[in-house]
Amino acid sequence: MRINEKTVAHLRELGAEVRQGVSMAGQTSLGIGGTTDEILLVRCETIPDVMRILAGEHIPHKFLGGGTNVLIADGELPWVMLRLPTAHPGMRVEGNAAYVDASADLGGMVTFCAKHDLGGMEGLIGVPGSVGGALRMNAGAYGTQIGPHVKEVELYRAATGRIETLRGDDIRFDYRHTSFAPDDVMLRVKLELPSKPYKEILAGIKVCNQKRRSSQPLNQKSAGCIFKNPPGGSAGRMIDELGLKGHRVGDAMVSDRHANFFVNAGHAGCGDMLKLMDDVRGRVRAATGVELENEVIVWRN
Ligand SMILES: Cc1cc2nc3c(=O)[nH]c(=O)nc-3n(C[C@H](O)[C@H](O)[C@H](O)COP(=O)(O)OP(=O)(O)OC[C@H]3O[C@@H](n4cnc5c(N)ncnc54)[C@H](O)[C@@H]3O)c2cc1C
Numbered sequence: 001m002r003i004n005e006k007t008v009a010h011l012r013e014l015g016a017e018v019r020q021g022v023s024m025a026g027q028t029s030l031g032i033g034g035t036t037d038e039i040l041l042v043r044c045e046t047i048p049d050v051m052r053i054l055a056g057e058h059i060p061h062k063f064l065g066g067g068t069n070v071l072i073a074d075g076e077l078p079w080v081m082l083r084l085p086t087a088h089p090g091m092r093v094e095g096n097a098a099y100v101d102a103s104a105d106l107g108g109m110v111t112f113c114a115k116h117d118l119g120g121m122e123g124l125i126g127v128p129g130s131v132g133g134a135l136r137m138n139a140g141a142y143g144t145q146i147g148p149h150v151k152e153v154e155l156y157r158a159a160t161g162r163i164e165t166l167r168g169d170d171i172r173f174d175y176r177h178t179s180f181a182p183d184d185v186m187l188r189v190k191l192e193l194p195s196k197p198y199k200e201i202l203a204g205i206k207v208c209n210q211k212r213r214s215s216q217p218l219n220q221k222s223a224g225c226i227f228k229n230p231p232g233g234s235a236g237r238m239i240d241e242l243g244l245k246g247h248r249v250g251d252a253m254v255s256d257r258h259a260n261f262f263v264n265a266g267h268a269g270c271g272d273m274l275k276l277m278d279d280v281r282g283r284v285r286a287a288t289g290v291e292l293e294n295e296v297i298v299w300r301n
Pocket residue numbers: 029062063064065066067068069070084102103126127128129130131132133134135136137138139140141184185186187216218222223224225297
């Protein structure tokens with residue numbers, strides 16, 4: 001979708017950066033996605049004004065963090081992409097509290113807190129993407145999830161058109177699901193973390209990094225786990241037991257390292273990935289009766 005010149009000028013007056021005709025294949029870890037205009041917010045405080053302009057001009061939009069958990073349609077996209085400023089995101093520590101901008105890199109936040117002897121998030125070290133994306137998804141790994149550490153979230157609420165602060169206790173964090181409204185935009189978070197010596201945290205980080213490197217196709221384009229684990233089960237094990245590692249539709253392929261990672265092994269399009277997901281889901285359903293649910297967020301035309 002192209003934003004007209006008058007609106008571009010208006011957005012630039014607010015300090016927002018507008019990039020025209022950006023390929024989302026270059027913005028996502030799957031390397032898949034069509035083209036659209038991108039609005040970089042630069043200053044979070046301007047978000048209510050930016051949203052008012054988009055609403056007034058009837059411009060549909062979606063919000064992109066690090067792009068590591070999304071599968072985006074091909075071709076010219078019928079919405080614009082909004083992003084937070086990623087240069088020099090704020091991070092500071094006061095006692096056991098860490099205050100972090102949502103645009104910060106999640107792994108960077110884990111190591112920043114570790115250097116201030118704040119731990120508890122070692123498991124999240126290899127989860128790529130932004131802090132905002134991790135909040136939205138309640139990212140988790142190796143027994144750790146971000147949700148339980150959240151004290152407060154500052155966010156833009158489309159429902160009120162204002163920036164508000166939510167208490168952690170008022171947010172539900174479930175397995176890869178949260179109670180944020182679909183159009184909430186996370187701006188900053190306050191986390192409360194247990195004190196732990198840096199050396200101890202570093203040892204935990206090392207273990208998690210080794211586990212990840214030994215089991216995941218980290219040098220290939222993926223969005224991490226494509227399906228959620230069903231209650232009490234493992235989607236990866238179910239797919240593996242059907243002998244589907246290496247199974248492919250075009251260049252979309254079930255990783256031969258981790259059966260719940262679907263990789264773009266060349267020039268896969270969104271359609272190839274969706275066909276592969278439907279095919280694998282159907283085979284798992286036929287063999288076990290279990291309906292696998294997407295973990296990856298799919299944005300289709
Ligand atoms: C190699 C690899 C390994 C992975 N391993 C794990 C793992 O172990 N555990 C795990 O949980 N995930 C894992 N993932 C998936 C992914 O990294 C996480 O879900 C991550 O938290 C997504 O963050 P992101 O910034 O990239 O979000 P995006 O992919 O950009 O967006 C995901 C969703 O969050 C929303 N969003 C992003 N930022 C904001 C914001 N500021 N405000 C509101 N909404 C926002 C988007 O609109 C979208 O709905 C892995 C991915 C890869 C590629």
